[in-house]
Amino acid sequence: MNLRIIHANIIRANIIVSIKSFYREKTVVFFRIAFPVILILVFGTIFMERDNEIFELSIQDLSRTTSSEQLVEALDQSERFNITPVSPDVDAKQYARDNKLNLIVIIPENFEISLMEKMAAGHFETPVTLTKVYDPGSFGVTTKIGVLDMALAKINQEMSGNPPLIASEPVSILKKKYRFIEFFVPGIIAMAVMTASLFGSVNVNAELLQKGVIRKLSTTPITRIDWILSNVLYQFILAVVSTAVMLLVSYAVFKVSLEINAWLVVFVALDVFAFVGLGMILTRVAREAESASAAADALMFPMMFLSGTFFPVEMMPEFLQTFARILPLYYVNEGLRAAMIAVDHTAALKCALIIGAFAAVVFVLGIMTTRIGGETP
Template sequence: MTPRIILANLMVRLRSLSRERSAMFFALAFPVLLVLVFGAIFTKPEHLNFDLPVQDLDHTAASAKFIDSLAADGLFKAIPVPADAGAVQYAKEHALTLVFIIPRGFEAAQVQRLRQGDFSASVAATYVYDPSSTSVTTKLQSLNAFVAAANQQMSGTAPFITMTAQSILEKKYRFIEFFVPGIIAMAIMTSSLSGALNMNAELRQKGILRKLATTPMTRVDWLLSNILYQLILATLSTASILLVSFAVFDVRLDINLWLPLFVVLEVFAFVGFGMVLTPIAKEAESAAGAANAFLFPMMFLSGTFFPVELMPPFLQAFARALPLFYVNQGLRASMIFADALVAAKCAAITAGVAAVVFVAGAMVTRWNREA
């Protein structure tokens, strides 16, 4: 091992990366973009706000107050629909999935019930909806809950069952906080595996490895410089993801020693997988295909984007055979649940995989040109 040679290699890789915009994008910007896009999508339910077109046929102070109360908790934003319009036709013409209609006699019935004590007085409100819409069910559930609460209040009695929520976590976490560790693991996996695989295939195809084999560089120098390069990329990528998550979504995770440990183990594991796949990929083009064939199942089945519990049992069993599953679990255990036992178990499994795969990868990496 010659530090001078390792450093020279490292500088070449970093300099090349800084001049290759697409490589920079996929190594650093892409995971950050994923956080921004998925963060924006999945944080929406935290501040749910539906537009609700309302047609007020009663046009009284009571109906106006009811409409105001719809918007009071921030769930709905009432959009007025002209009283003389046919609701169904209006919904079709304006591509609305739900229109709530307050009938004539709303205020009269309310007065009859509250002031005159006639609890048989009621009104029949109508909603016009598009059953083919995928979002209308959620809106209807919210609207029904709102109406049920209003009815309970109008009954003048205390509710029999009230609900109190208690989290198993010490802090309240949003989906984005669960999502970020998965993106960190995915970004490191992608860059380590693709980096090792594509670079080896490209340099071999171009004959650069052939030239390097006639220099004092040894296979150990080559492997160590690649690992160091991937560790630097992984560190930069992880730091970018955490910073952007904090700056944009105020994501606060527990940053402790488990994080660098998982980063190092994951880099060794997936650089190892990249080296194992390199002899299969004869050219740079087929290397990209081999990388994708390996990465995509890992990405979608190991709990990066959604919990594996949502998958059928056989796929859950399959997920538990994927190394990325244990990185995801381990990172979440250490960064969210403060569960050192699970983190240690996942780290041990990842370390075992990394050791086996990296050694296998190093053994199949051809340095001299022996067929």
């Protein structure tokens, strides 16, 4: 293994050729730059909806009295529901099936009379019951029922005239309130950089190896360090451009409130170092281009879904959380969020040290296994 010199001019030449090859291949440009942006736009829109979620609520008022109208108005004023009346003449269950509604609240015919009687008598042990006709197979109906019950509890408490005995006041561990899109963007940055670095490295190196370009390069003064550093720097340049575009779109479209600081550059660089090195090793171990890509897939998919890119790892079962904590991408995700959301330098440093150690090991193994510079052991 020749580790003797790093040639800046050779690295520059490799980067120039790589960048020219990159922008002349339009599909690669699309997948590298546009695809992560599309992901942010699609998921960002979905999550924006969820952050300010207003539920569709159908109400069948069989009572048609002042009290029932007041109840509907109170629910409307909670600002959590977009209320649609259902005709009292229809069968609520059939109507829900026919119109694919997941929840219809039925106000009973005797609603006002029962309510008045209980208020006059002053006993509230047996409440007036509203019927909730719901579709248990519908995604999100449980949340909607929960929000409805909370709204009804508030109305009950106001009607009883007594102040609440127990109240709660939320205090965030963060300096400011953040939305799901702000959790999501650092995850997508980490994932996009990982995917591009791993696949960029595997695809380019496997192709060049198979075509014999690596053999030709082995007869030039280029060293293994030159080659792997060229790959890392080229991927880093693309990662910076791609990250900048992702952030610009996130700020412009979703007005995200994310902190931009030096940690962002550090984590993008470590992400690139770690996964380009891993790609180099896979290219060497797998030998064939197809099997190298398959091996990259096998590594990438668990990381994408289990390391907290799309949702917090705390949502997963305990054993998967333990597994997530051995995945390098987990520390990029956590580090980026610590830096960009919580601005917690200690947490960011801890993550940087872990991913940095991983990147260093992989980088050295990558140098040892790459074929440039002659016969490998």
